[in-house]
Amino acid sequence: MTEMNTALRLRSSADGWRGVIGESFTPASAGLLAGCVVEVVANSPRVLVTHDGRRFGAQAAQAVVRAAQAAGARQVRLVPHLPTPTATAAVRLGEADLALLVTASHNPPRWNGLKVKAAPGCPPPKAVERATDELFGRRLQDALAGAGADADPVAEAEGGDAVVGRHIEEVLSRLPRRPARRLSVVVDGLGGIAGGPTARLCSELNWDVHAVGHLPAPDFGGLVPDPSVPASRRRVTGEVLDRGADLGIVLDGDGDRVYVVDERGRTVQSHELLALLLEHRHRAGYGTPRRGVAVTASAGTAVRRVARWIGAPVKEFGIGFKHLSPQLAAGLADAAGGSVGDLAFAEYGVDRDPFAAIALFADLLGATELSVASLLDDLRARVGDLSWFEAKVDGVADNAALREAGLKALAESRLDRSVSAVTETDGVKFWLGRGQWLLLRPSSTEGGVRIYGEFLAESAADGLAQRVVEAVGTGLS
Numbered sequence: 001m002t003e004m005n006t007a008l009r010l011r012s013s014a015d016g017w018r019g020v021i022g023e024s025f026t027p028a029s030a031g032l033l034a035g036c037v038v039e040v041v042a043n044s045p046r047v048l049v050t051h052d053g054r055r056f057g058a059q060a061a062q063a064v065v066r067a068a069q070a071a072g073a074r075q076v077r078l079v080p081h082l083p084t085p086t087a088t089a090a091v092r093l094g095e096a097d098l099a100l101l102v103t104a105s106h107n108p109p110r111w112n113g114l115k116v117k118a119a120p121g122c123p124p125p126k127a128v129e130r131a132t133d134e135l136f137g138r139r140l141q142d143a144l145a146g147a148g149a150d151a152d153p154v155a156e157a158e159g160g161d162a163v164v165g166r167h168i169e170e171v172l173s174r175l176p177r178r179p180a181r182r183l184s185v186v187v188d189g190l191g192g193i194a195g196g197p198t199a200r201l202c203s204e205l206n207w208d209v210h211a212v213g214h215l216p217a218p219d220f221g222g223l224v225p226d227p228s229v230p231a232s233r234r235r236v237t238g239e240v241l242d243r244g245a246d247l248g249i250v251l252d253g254d255g256d257r258v259y260v261v262d263e264r265g266r267t268v269q270s271h272e273l274l275a276l277l278l279e280h281r282h283r284a285g286y287g288t289p290r291r292g293v294a295v296t297a298s299a300g301t302a303v304r305r306v307a308r309w310i311g312a313p314v315k316e317f318g319i320g321f322k323h324l325s326p327q328l329a330a331g332l333a334d335a336a337g338g339s340v341g342d343l344a345f346a347e348y349g350v351d352r353d354p355f356a357a358i359a360l361f362a363d364l365l366g367a368t369e370l371s372v373a374s375l376l377d378d379l380r381a382r383v384g385d386l387s388w389f390e391a392k393v394d395g396v397a398d399n400a401a402l403r404e405a406g407l408k409a410l411a412e413s414r415l416d417r418s419v420s421a422v423t424e425t426d427g428v429k430f431w432l433g434r435g436q437w438l439l440l441r442p443s444s445t446e447g448g449v450r451i452y453g454e455f456l457a458e459s460a461a462d463g464l465a466q467r468v469v470e471a472v473g474t475g476l477s
Helices: 003-008 027-041 058-070 084-092 126-145 160-173 195-204 230-243 271-286 301-309 325-327 354-368 372-383 397-412 457-461 463-473
Strands: 016-022 048-053 075-078 098-102 111-118 184-188 208-212 248-253 258-262 294-296 314-317 333-335 343-345 386-393 422-423 428-430 435-444 451-455
Touching: 003 386, 027 058, 027 111, 027 126, 048 058, 048 084, 058 075, 058 098, 058 111, 084 098, 084 111, 084 160, 084 354, 111 126, 111 372, 126 314, 160 195, 160 354, 184 195, 184 230, 195 208, 195 248, 195 422, 195 451, 230 258, 258 271, 258 372, 271 294, 271 301, 271 333, 271 343, 271 372, 301 314, 301 372, 314 333, 325 333, 325 386, 333 435, 343 386, 354 372, 386 463, 397 428, 397 435, 451 463
Parallel strands: 048 075, 048 098, 184 208, 184 248, 294 314, 294 333
Antiparallel strands: 016 111, 098 111, 248 258, 333 343, 386 451, 422 428, 428 435, 435 451
């Protein structure tokens, strides 16, 4: 492959392919990649195409449609601004065989990409991903040289409202009852495409809704469209406190990650939300996990302890829901989740779906009549008040270097003697006493090394997390 070819190639990520807009990501490269996907999948699939509000998203979606048609798709529908879980549900419900989504999800505005959802409504198998990546690499140079930018525009199919409505109705139909407790909620879409549809779901749940950041914006209103970033939760937190709302909900750019904020402005971490919903499903007598819970290596202790209490085995996998969906699809897990607002329950499909998580949370709040803060206080009292964090440092390292850097960081924090095990499911993870752990792994999209950890609150207050970040940073090349 030539130097130019390598520089312009979209990068395979934890979910799909990503690239910097105007560099590796262009309408031409998105179209080429989409054509490769359709060709590898074969069998003349029916394809659903959508895009978020990022720059060049609409143009890239047009190129994706034309490429899918040229690669042999027997039907291609373009429906703009569908949240990823809605497009995924369309595949799961048989409305399409393949969904091609022009989005970079939670990445900053300068990024865009392509996600792929295949039957039964999840990322494609690894073999399809590998074959697509190889074919894309071989064809990149010729396709970019002959990209047609002046083709006639592709007509849009039905409006997104109808597709979203079917998704909402399908989710609500799986609840044992329609929640009747009236609550006030602030929904923040962070300038992505999921704020409006999520506000609509909350209205169907009989909640009074105040929506912010619900109109798609190319720059996401100056925010990073990632609710796992504390700065991206400040607006919803402020709105909840100012309005005296019962809870806040914040989504990522394409709507497959969700965070909840309680009435005191505290964040319910992703693993805490999963733990609460697992326990509720168990107590309510429906959806009780028998085959277990699949989690990513960065998932926190709360879900592990609750799973143990309800008799559900926990299985750990690499970062990215593409590692968890196969467990749900094969019937090897009943629920799955990570650390970034990514949750799924088998009765709602085999990929993450915040619509399902919100509906289940509404059912929990209605059944208990408790506030979000009360539920969170009770969970933390039983699980242990552990403080979860994530950080990123520049550098490149293999697992051996990550192990060395991690041990150095733990030694400087006087935690090296607490290491009970080291695993390498994804990067290097150090298991410590009392539910504490530290994980170091290379970032698949933006480069550098991601650092995750969970420590006792008093340790975090003393600056342990910051010392870990500094020590790891100095230990990398």
